[in-house]
Amino acid sequence: MxxxxxxxxxxxxxDGPLAEFLTVEVSDLTQIAARNDGVFPLIDVIHIIDGRTGGRPHGDPMPVWGQRFKEAMGEAGPYASEIVVRGRILSLAYYIESIQAE
Ligand code: HEC
Structure with a gap:
């Protein structure tokens, strides 16, 4: 949220409130498995959310969450902040997996 x-x-x-202002279509995150022959691509989803791994160019409408979450950790230090960033991304990926349409 x-x-x-x-x-x-x-x-x-x-269909969030910002979707109408974007020039590309915002993905329906409940249809990822359905679009992938019924298999949820967990590792791909992690890469897409993180965005720091080179899978997509910067400036894409989808924000680079790995960077944002890391900045939000402030002065926690590189080790602690990276653990929290990866935990947040993994939690999001599991959540998205849990809401896949049948
Ligand atoms: C500024 C708008 C915006 C926000 C905020 C946003 N996204 Fe996205 N997202 C997009 C757009 C646009 C796409 C489709 C284009 C693309 O894949 O880059 C997308 C695609 C995705 C995909 C790929 C879906 C597929 O079918 O391949 C995932 C997964 C995803 N978003 C997860 C998230 C998560 C998790 C968050 C919050 C941490 C988030 N997004 C926040 C705009 C956004």
Missing amino acids: NACASCHGAEAKG
């Missing part, structure tokens, strides 16, 4: 619903919508269906 904090970071994702503005674009993806409260139900993650790609």
Whole structure:
């Protein structure tokens, strides 16, 4: 709700309040497995959310969450902040996996 619903919508269906202002379509996050032959691509989803791994160019409408979450950790130090960043991203990926449409 904090970071994702503005674009993806409260139900993650790609219909958040900012979606109409973007020039690309916002993904329906409940259909990822359905679009991938019924298999949820956990590692790909982690890379997409993180955004620091080179999978997508910077300046894409989808923010680089790995960087944002790291900045939010402030002075926690590189080790602690990276652990928290990865934990947040993994939690998001598991959550998205849990809301896949049948
Ligand atoms: C500023 C709008 C915006 C916000 C905020 C946003 N996204 Fe996205 N997201 C997009 C757009 C646009 C796409 C489709 C284009 C793309 O894949 O880059 C997308 C695609 C995705 C995809 C890929 C879906 C697929 O079918 O391949 C995932 C996963 C995702 N977002 C997760 C998240 C998560 C998790 C958050 C919150 C931490 C988030 N997004 C926040 C705009 C946003």
